[in-house]
Amino acid sequence: MSVGWWVTGFGVIFLFLGSLGVYRMPDVYNRLQAGTKCTTLGAFCTILGVGILQPSWFWTCLIIAVFVLLTNPISSHALGRASCLSGVSLCEKTKVNQSEDFCKEEEDDS
Amino acid sequence: MIGTIYLVIIGLGVVLCVLRMMRGPTAPDRAVALDTAVTVTTALLVLIGFVLNRYVYLDVSLVYAVLTFVGSVAIARYLEGGIP
Numbered sequence: 001m002s003v004g005w006w007v008t009g010f011g012v013i014f015l016f017l018g019s020l021g022v023y024r025m026p027d028v029y030n031r032l033q034a035g036t037k038c039t040t041l042g043a044f045c046t047i048l049g050v051g052i053l054q055p056s057w058f059w060t061c062l063i064i065a066v067f068v069l070l071t072n073p074i075s076s077h078a079l080g081r082a083s084c085l086s087g088v089s090l091c092e093k094t095k096v097n098q099s100e101d102f103c104k105e106e107e108d109d110s
Numbered sequence: 111m112i113g114t115i116y117l118v119i120i121g122l123g124v125v126l127c128v129l130r131m132m133r134g135p136t137a138p139d140r141a142v143a144l145d146t147a148v149t150v151t152t153a154l155l156v157l158i159g160f161v162l163n164r165y166v167y168l169d170v171s172l173v174y175a176v177l178t179f180v181g182s183v184a185i186a187r188y189l190e191g192g193i194p
Contacts (some may be wrong), residue, residue: 019126082141
């Protein structure tokens with residue numbers, strides 16, 4: 001197996017673990033964290049591994065990978081803010097909630 | 111052979127996301143599951159293009175990534191209660 005297969009396999013494992021986290025985690029925010037961090041690294045490594053395996057496709061693969069790397073945190077941030085503002089409660093095991101004041105202030109303004 | 115195994119593993123990931131999208135108790139749950147499934151599908155399309163040796167899947171993947179980013183942000187703004 002060459003280097004490209006190893007990089008692709010690393011990314012594939014992370015993609016599967018991220019999806020498993022989305023299915024298993026108890027809370028919207030935990031699911032968001034698992035689903036965003038794991039899939040960002042997983043998609044980056046998978047696409048770059050395909051670019052290493054097929055060198056004539058490398059630059060297109062790099063463009064797609066950098067685009068995923070830039071836009072995935074932005075959309076997850078927007079989704080987390082939306083779920084905080086729409087009043088989704090945290091799971092029962094939560095000890096500290098530092099975003100409580102933020103949500104209340106935003107609701108008062110609007 | 112290895113590529114096919116990788117495709118099956120990523121396909122299982124998409125199935126898990128769709129299951130969460132069906133079970134999710136609130137609307138943000140479904141939006142998060144959709145966002146994850148979209149990112150997984152972007153990588154899946156690139157890998158399908160490599161296994162089938164078709165370059166056009168890379169263009170499909172790029173356009174899919176751009177459009178679904180806009181879609182996720184639009185869904186998030188809608189869940190917040192509209193653009194102020």
